Amino acid sequence: MAVLPHIAPMLATAGSLPPARDEPHWGVEAKYDGQRAVVHLPGDGSVLLRSRAGHDITAAYPELHALAEQVEGPAVLDGEIVVLDERGRPDFARLQPRMGLAGAPVRAARHAAHDPVHLVLFDVMFLDGRLLTGRPYTERRHALEELVAPGPRWSAPASLPGHAREARDFTRAQGLEGIVLKRLDSVYEPGVRSRSWIKVRHVRTVDVVIGGWVPVRGRPGGPPGAVLVGAFEGGGLEYLGSVGTGWSERERTDLARLLDIAAEDACPFTVRPDVAGARWVLPRLVAEVGYTTRTRAGRLRHPVWHRLRPDLAPGDGGP
Incomplete structure (x- = not known):
C-alpha cells in the first residue's frame, strides 16, 4: 500500500x-x-x-x-x-x-x-x-x-x-x-x-423585515451582531434567517439606535426562531440583503447586509 x-x-x-x-x-x-x-x-x-x-x-x-x-x-x-x-x-x-x-x-x-x-x-x-x-x-x-x-x-x-x-x-x-x-x-x-x-x-437581493437581533458575541449590552429577518406571508412574519455581515460600523451604530426605538417584548415571527439571546423589535424596519440561494425550508444562504430601505413599508418587503 x-x-x-x-x-x-x-x-x-x-x-x-x-x-x-x-x-x-x-x-x-x-x-x-x-x-x-x-x-x-x-x-x-x-x-x-x-x-x-x-x-x-x-x-x-x-x-x-x-x-x-x-x-x-x-x-x-x-x-x-x-x-x-x-x-x-x-x-x-x-x-x-x-x-x-x-x-x-x-x-x-x-x-x-x-x-x-x-x-x-x-x-x-x-x-x-x-x-x-x-x-x-x-x-x-x-x-x-x-x-x-x-x-x-x-x-x-x-x-x-x-x-x-x-x-x-x-x-x-x-x-x-x-x-x-x-x-x-x-x-x-x-x-x-x-x-x-x-x-x-450569484448574489440575489431581497427586501426583508427585521423582527429581532442578537448582540455581538461576548457583549450582552453591546451593538447588534446580527439581525433576525423575515417576510410577511399568509398574514404572518415568516423567519428567513440572520444577517450579520456586510455593514459598516456607522451602519451598525445607526441600526442599534433604530432597534432600541422599536424594542418589543413579544416575538413577531409566526414561529419563534431558536436563537439564543434574541431581542425582539416591532416589525417596522425594512432592509435589503443579498444571498446566494435558499434552503429547502426557505432560509437565505450566505445572507449579506446591503442597506436599510426607509422608503419601503414592511408589507412591501419579502421575496
Missing part, C-alpha cells in the same frame, strides 16, 4: 469576472455548494476521505467507498461532496444531516440508502508516486479526466477555458451557486487562499 501525502486543499478567493480579453487564460468550473473533501486512494481497494480541516469523514459517506474499485491509485484527489435535487442541483440542506455522521456509520448507511451523495472531483494533486501540485492546472485537469470515468456517485465535470460569461449566465439560469475561475497556468497551492482561483457567486 502506498503512503500518500497529506495535502491541505487549495482555497479560492471571492472576486469577479476577468476582463473579456483575459478570459482565454482562465478555466471555468461550476461552483458546488457542499462539503470539501480530499480523497486518498492508496491503490489497495480502500478510500480515505478527509474534510477541509483534515478530519477523517470516510464513514459518513459509505456510497463513495466504491470509488476505490473504479479509480486506479495511488492518488490524492480534490473534490466536493454534494446531494443533488431532482433537477441535478446541489441541495445543501439535504447534505447537512450527513456531515456529522463520521462516528455513526449505521445512521450514515441509512441516509445513503434514501438520499445518496455525489462526489464532484475537480483536481488531482498526487498520482502514481508523483506530486502534481507544482504542475499547471491544465496538466492536472488532463490527468484527472484520464483517471476518473463518471460513476454512479462521482464525476469530474468539464472545465471550459475562455467562456466565463457564458458559464456565469448558464449557472445562474440553472439556479447554481456560481462559478470558479482557475488560471490555466496556475500551480496547486495547498492550504492557500489564492488569487489563481476566483469564486464568483
